[in-house]
Amino acid sequence: MKLYDFKLAPNPKRVRMFLAEKGIEVPLVQVNTREREQFSDWFRKVNPGCTVPVLELDDSTCIAETVAICRYFEALQPEPPLMGRDAKDQGVVEMWNRRAEIEGFMVAGDVVRNALPMFADRGVPGLPSGVPQIPALAERGKAGMRRFFDKIDARLGETRFLAGDAFTIADITAYITIEFVKRAEVEVPEACGNVRRWVEDIAARPSTSA
């Protein structure tokens, strides 16, 4: 088994944090997306979608998509549970992880990919060129990030972690979102005290240095 990874990209870090919380070690293969290695012939054979992370199993099955890789490890080694124990827990964790992804992580991606010069002509992940940036989408995304911060601030005023009392994959997604969007100089607002308390709490976990 090996994990195709890139130390500087946000999605691979979500998987590394997940594995660190589980205490699982997997050999890593770096795919330098800053040097466009995800578009190389060798990597297209691993993932024609040209994105990292990808988990390659010993039978050569390749599992792409961050949460799909996490799902595999959750089923393989349920402890500690990061995606919920019983049906209700699993539903609630999935809800908060999806909110963190759809209203946080993906919106951060809209901002970063449509604002930063390094993504000029590469507005969509997995495509080497030919997709111009849409500045209006970066602006829409910045407004979306403010709504996201307010939403999780309200939630974190009621519960210690996003999905409730326990740390889960939803916290990983939201934490990496906040790290990711800093690249476009978007920060947690001063007014979101609950988010700031929670960020400090998460940052103290050893898994954040994975």
Place this chain on the structure above:
Amino acid sequence: MKLYDFKLAPNPKRVRMFLAEKGIEVPLVQVNTREREQFSDWFRKVNPGCTVPVLELDDSTCIAETVAICRYFEALQPEPPLMGRDAKDQGVVEMWNRRAEIEGFMVAGDVVRNALPMFADRGVPGLPSGVPQIPALAERGKAGMRRFFDKIDARLGETRFLAGDAFTIADITAYITIEFVKRAEVEVPEACGNVRRWVEDIAARPSTSA
């Protein structure tokens, strides 16, 4: 238990198809999003995010987000499995469901919400107003849909269903994507014969009329 639903919206239909495949019946409560009922005071108490579907459990826990609701029922009643049996299956199903969502369903949403007059000033789900459409995003989305059709056409040339030999949630997501994007007059290209064969195959399942 009850499911807040709207018969004419694509996400609630994903859940209804999932339940029909499992043979599970849940009382439905209609929330007419064409008449903006998702923004009403009574529904904001169910889901402050103002989206359907939402599952309300008997202990009054509300689970929003389509796949989170499916996850709950998959854990509650694993047969027939629609999200994979063992760890590898679960990873592969999650990968294809996410590709169908991120590269299909969400891109279809970009097209529909940024092109159709009914969403003028409502370019983002869950917000009653103040988000102008971005025509360039609808155009980007149309190009994305062509790539999506080509991607699943290649896959469906190798396997009967998207995640392999068995029907799964990934097929539901992709099928509803194709129904959804027709609203913007985007159709499966003639050249995608495998997708057309698969659409006929899925359309013959009783769950599609759920």
